[in-house]
Amino acid sequence: MAQADPLFLGIDGGGTGCRAALWRGGPIGQGAAGPANLTSDFEAGLANIGKAIARAAQAAGLPEETVQTAIGHAGLAGVQSEAMAHRVAAALPGRCRVTEDRDIAIAGALGPEEDGAVLAIGTGSFVGLRRAGTIRAVGGWGLQLSDQASGAWLGRAALAATLEAIDGMRDRTALCDALLDRVGGTPQDIVGFAASANPATYGTLAPMVLGAAEAGDALACALFEQGAQWLDRALGALGHAAHEPICLTGGLGPRYRAALDRPGRRFLAPRGTPLDGALILARRTDGQA
Incomplete structure (x- = not known):
């Protein structure tokens, strides 16, 4: 060389x-x-x-x-x-x-030139659309204000819902009990966990939410549906057209495919x-x- x-x-x-x-x-x-x-x-x-x-x-x-x-x-x-x-x-x-x-x-997802939407969902998240070389994007403003559907968002939302379940404001599911055990066993432990948590820390809880959703846990399924609804809204805000491909990337991106599938939508595997x-x-x- x-x-x-x-x-x-x-x-x-x-x-x-x-x-x-x-x-x-x-x-x-x-x-x-x-x-x-x-x-x-x-x-x-x-x-x-x-x-x-x-x-x-x-x-x-x-x-x-x-x-x-x-x-x-x-x-x-x-x-x-x-x-x-x-x-x-x-x-x-x-x-x-x-x-x-x-x-x-x-x-990376679309290659140097191809048009389409990219839903990048890992620890954080954003939705972008490239059309004729111009990129527009929504989300991705950080966990405190944004990053819906992401691993960090799922972890934090699941902990918040667990506190609501403990307070009797929603049904308590197996995911709530598992998260409670994970952080120490008491509501105070959840608060203590959150006091020092960053996006990566919250993201470590996402596999628990994912596993619970696969087992049919009502809370986990509801959180994934909420995330999918936000992703659909993001595509709408960007003016995504049915003929334009959708590329799901990041550790969690492919997990949302079933919830986002619609007649006429075309999904594209990431090129890189x-x-x-x-x-x-x-x-x-x-x-x-």
């Missing part, structure tokens, strides 16, 4: 973890590290991004000074302003563009991951994608 080939760096940072990949004529190394939601914890997120890049360089057998020549794109959860993006870019090696994670999720999308956008910066 010619060493004159440009070196590209892609970074995907989210509430559960972050990944980095290096490309020189093809993929040459990947690395992963912990959460990188910059709104939740800026300094820890930036440190984890650095670890992921270092591990990708190690996997590729590249010294640190070579990575400094990379052309990169980083899509990061929690980047809410140009000022924050510039601050992160200054801390990254090479010439790296920093955006929120929507662009890389759409590029958000990390693939980051590399697509990095290479496009250099005119190679």
